[in-house]
Amino acid sequence: MHQFFQSCQHTATTAKISIMKELKVYNSLTRTKEVFTPITRDHVGIYVCGPTVYSDVHLGNCRTFISFDIIYRHLKYLGYKVRYVRNITDAGHLEGDRDEGDDKFSKKARLEQLEPMEIVQKYTLGFHKVMALFNTLPPTIEPAATGHITEQIQMAQQIIDNGYAYVVNGTVYFDVEKYNKEKPYGILTNRKLEDLLEGTRELGGQDEKKGRLDFALWIKAGPEHLMQWPSPWGMGFPGWHIECSAMSEKYLGKQFDIHGGGMDLAATHHTNEIAKSQACYHTSPVRYWLHTNMLTVNGVRMSKSAGNGFLPEELFSGSHPLLEKSYSPMNVRFFMLQTHYRSTLDFSNEALQAAEKGLKRLWEAYESLTGFLWPGTLTSPANDMDRELDAKVSKLVGKLDEDMNDDFNTAKVLANMFELVPVINSIKDKTIAVTALSNDTFETLQKQFKIYMEDILGLKSISEADNAKLQGTMQLLIDIRKEAKKKKDFVTSDKIRNQLSQLGISIKDEKDGEMSWSIE
Numbered sequence: 001m002h003q004f005f006q007s008c009q010h011t012a013t014t015a016k017i018s019i020m021k022e023l024k025v026y027n028s029l030t031r032t033k034e035v036f037t038p039i040t041r042d043h044v045g046i047y048v049c050g051p052t053v054y055s056d057v058h059l060g061n062c063r064t065f066i067s068f069d070i071i072y073r074h075l076k077y078l079g080y081k082v083r084y085v086r087n088i089t090d091a092g093h094l095e096g097d098r099d100e101g102d103d104k105f106s107k108k109a110r111l112e113q114l115e116p117m118e119i120v121q122k123y124t125l126g127f128h129k130v131m132a133l134f135n136t137l138p139p140t141i142e143p144a145a146t147g148h149i150t151e152q153i154q155m156a157q158q159i160i161d162n163g164y165a166y167v168v169n170g171t172v173y174f175d176v177e178k179y180n181k182e183k184p185y186g187i188l189t190n191r192k193l194e195d196l197l198e199g200t201r202e203l204g205g206q207d208e209k210k211g212r213l214d215f216a217l218w219i220k221a222g223p224e225h226l227m228q229w230p231s232p233w234g235m236g237f238p239g240w241h242i243e244c245s246a247m248s249e250k251y252l253g254k255q256f257d258i259h260g261g262g263m264d265l266a267a268t269h270h271t272n273e274i275a276k277s278q279a280c281y282h283t284s285p286v287r288y289w290l291h292t293n294m295l296t297v298n299g300v301r302m303s304k305s306a307g308n309g310f311l312p313e314e315l316f317s318g319s320h321p322l323l324e325k326s327y328s329p330m331n332v333r334f335f336m337l338q339t340h341y342r343s344t345l346d347f348s349n350e351a352l353q354a355a356e357k358g359l360k361r362l363w364e365a366y367e368s369l370t371g372f373l374w375p376g377t378l379t380s381p382a383n384d385m386d387r388e389l390d391a392k393v394s395k396l397v398g399k400l401d402e403d404m405n406d407d408f409n410t411a412k413v414l415a416n417m418f419e420l421v422p423v424i425n426s427i428k429d430k431t432i433a434v435t436a437l438s439n440d441t442f443e444t445l446q447k448q449f450k451i452y453m454e455d456i457l458g459l460k461s462i463s464e465a466d467n468a469k470l471q472g473t474m475q476l477l478i479d480i481r482k483e484a485k486k487k488k489d490f491v492t493s494d495k496i497r498n499q500l501s502q503l504g505i506s507i508k509d510e511k512d513g514e515m516s517w518s519i520e
């Protein structure tokens with residue numbers, strides 16, 4: 001058993017888990033909704049593939065991280081002790097998923113004339129900033145690939161020793177066909193090896209690997225390669241796919257409960273993770289595989305090449321040509337939660353604006369509910385009509401847990417919360433008698449609304465959301481000022497600085513052409 005779980009004694013303080021209806025999750029591996037049973041009672045180990053920090057985090061990734069933030073929050077609400085690991089990929093990610101092309105970090109470092117670690121630092125900080133704006137909780141461990149080179153080398157060596165990998169000219173390849181003779185390689189996406197082979201190109205004379213689907217565990221580095229480490233096979237760097245296997249084993253054990261990520265990772269990255277862990281430890285690494293669906297814009301898949309991929313900052317500032325206005329991080333978070341994480345999420349100005357109105361309505365109801373003191377001493381309503389309302393409110397409040405336990409269905413949770421809004425507004429407007437709800441029902445409504453709004457859905461007050469709008473606006477002004485300076489348009493750049501200064505906001509020019517701002 002893994003150290004984490006070994007050291008955690010079972011206590012009797014987890015009554016919540018047993019009294020609440022059981023949690024069901026959709027497992028991509030079995031393609032069914034299953035009752036969730038953790039390996040170690042009351043504890044959950046969860047691993048989510050984090051960002052590759054060589055550029056700004058894209059919105060599809062944000063959706064994945066927001067979805068797993070909700071899952072993490074709900075597991076904690078259920079009373080589980082959760083170890084939530086989300087990695088930072090800061091080495092070894094090549095442009096092609098199958099070890100082709102340039103190293104993303106080296107390429108960007110050359111382009112921006114920075115050290116690769118400066119690229120990593122810059123985009124890690126940017127990523128954390130966006131995650132904070134979306135009000136996601138930090139994971140309990142955020143390991144970086146470069147901090148776990150030894151573990152990755154050891155794992156590759158073990159796989160070689162077990163006979164599932166081979167070395168060619170300083171590069172270590174995983175032997176997919178050999179592995180597939182014993183275990184189904186395409187198990188996660190339910191595909192046979194023959195079908196997978198059809199989708200890959202024939203090997204040419206220059207290829208070192210034996211099989212078309214073989215992938216690198218360790219890659220030989222040429223002298224021009226900026227990031228490289230010594231290994232038993234010479235200087236090199238890890239393949240992208242091995243870091244998650246090595247780090248999940250280190251922090252969660254050879255088998256753990258939940259592995260998550262975007263569904264685009266299932267076919268290659270996660271498929272390879274399963275193969276490596278099986279080949280290394282002879283055990284299936286993960287009990288439940290959870291995948292988030294993709295984003296579309298007006299019905300078209302979001303992608304850089306289609307020109308419809310906007311960054312979070314562009315949403316916050318409204319600076320993308322497809323956006324009619326800016327949308328606050330809370331607005332975007334709420335908008336995402338209105339769709340279940342396994343369904344496609346379609347962005348449009350109309351939908352974002354509808355979400356903005358919806359969040360405002362819900363938040364206002366929540367605020368008035370929070371401030372309301374229930375004056376009654378009633379244990380049950382006096383007449384039939386009131387009893388009916390009381391029963392309806394109790395049922396809707398009870399449904400919140402039921403819906404979250406049904407594969408984290410935030411869409412249904414929000415729909416039920418909206419059904420409660422007219423009741424809350426009637427209480428506020430005094431259009432229903434205060435005796436209409438029993439004390440118990442009112443108190444449960446008040447308590448559960450708070451838990452859902454803040455603790456599980458992770459929503460924040462509108463005024464805090466306005467603050468994020470200011471962040472977006474300032475970023476926009478800084479971008480305009482940078483452009484003006486580039487064009488030597490000092491009239492515009494000085495105007496922005498001076499007028500902001502009059503408003504009590506100072507802009508500081510940093511050495512590298514960057515600008516920072518602060519409220520005086």
Ligand SMILES: [Zn+2]
Pocket residue numbers: 048049050244269
């Ligand atoms: Zn991963």
